[in-house]
Amino acid sequence: MSIRFGNSCVNCDNLVEGNTCKVHGVKVGNSYTCDSFEMKAALKDETNCVTCVKFESSDCANPQKAAPGMSCSHWAPQNATA
Secondary structure, eight states: OOOOOOSSGGGBTTEETTTEETTTOSBOOTTOOOTTOOBOSOOOOOOSGGGBTTTTSTTOSOTTTOOTTOOOTTOOBTTOOO
């Protein structure tokens, strides 16, 4: 199974502050999408030790090497939602 970015409002350039669609003028969520979807030109790439939930915890896979700006294959987002 492939994993890829979906055409949801989170990845849309029309999403503005307050989770509002600037095209339709309504509040939207992660699962919304529409025909006016425009992919953001660049997504934030902040996957490093500082944004990892395991940073400076006993769960860190590399506690001796972990530092701001560093990345590893055990990275886990701080604000994960399912």
